Amino acid sequence: MSLLPKDIGTLSRGVPPARTGTLFVLGANGGMSVAPGTDFTLLFGRNEPDVHVCVGVGDTCVSRRQGVISRTYARWVLTNTGKLPIRFPGSRLVLNGDRVELTSGYTPLFVVSPRQEHLLEVRIVAAQPRAAGAAGAPEAYEQDTSDREPRRLTPEERLVLVCLGRRYLQNDPQPQPLTWAQAAFELGGLRPGEKWGPSRAAHIVSKVRARLSRDHGVPGLVEDEVPQPVGNALNHNLITDLLVTTTLTKADLPLLEPPPGTPPQP
Incomplete structure (x- = not known):
């Protein structure tokens, strides 16, 4: 486990070198990375002393512990433990008590408050294709790939x-x-x-x-x-x-x- 500083920017444009399956989570005041072999449950919500990653700071509609991300059968799974829904890209809502498996790559999540939507960035390092003849090569690292391509703008x-x-x-x-x-x-x-x-x-x-x-x-x-x-x-x-x-x-x-x-x- 390691902490991510507040000024890291965004996870959408890549993460530091890490093992395949490493979880990165970033909120308004910084975040945390967790290696895939770690028996650790990451808590997120608005109350900084009670969680590992803050989201919705100052918005009392967001639960103090809005959700958790844990490792289950070699997969990272998000569980909404708060009162507000969590929106995935598009319109899919994860409601209180729902569990959703997170996919590799970058996923922006939004805690849907009546006041505003609060962004929680999640990125899971994906395995990179091995080059031809690279059998037995060290495990690949992800630098700057994303499952969701940004739009092209001038x-x-x-x-x-x-x-x-x-x-x-x-x-x-x-x-x-x-x-x-x-x-x-x-x-x-x-x-x-x-x-x-x-x-x-x-x-x-x-x-x-x-x-x-x-x-x-x-x-x-x-x-x-x-x-x-x-x-x-x-x-x-x-x-x-x-x-x-x-x-x-x-x-x-x-x-x-x-x-x-x-x-x-x-």
Whole structure:
């Protein structure tokens, strides 16, 4: 067992070298890794003194001990011991008392609170294919593989989407996408030499929604799939997909820092 510091970033882009089957779990205040041969049950929840990994700190709707991850018959199994459901990528909910086997690779889990969804990152090191003629080679290690491929974005699309969804990345209790006017104002401050208006930001995001709907079948990104009034639903669904697929992470927030020497906006 070993502790993971708070500033490790995200597990979506790889983990330190570790044996196949090693469990990594990361919450808001850091995390822990557990080797597969260890007889150890990892506890997670909002009350730091009672758990190994914190999730939902400050949200009293989250249970002090929301769940456990234990080793059962050579598999890592998650059990929801709390009152709130835990959402897997997509819409699958694990309710109180339910047990679910975790798969190798990266899995973002979300404790679904009425106030917000709290992210708990889980990664299980997967065995890598042996190279031809490598019989008897040492056990493989995982560096930067993921079962869920992030969406491809251009640098401009990433900048606009990080700006649009910054409240989600900053753990706002009730996040909503920025309005087009707000996004254009912030982008204009970040790139004062360019002309940013609401229509330009809207056009860029609309193209991304159409592409992900067409090429990846992501639901809820076009008006025909969302009941009226549409409101922020299309952009909310887009940002949710980008977060679940780790296309956008907290590591993208520095994109919103103004260049050195940029005068403050009025």
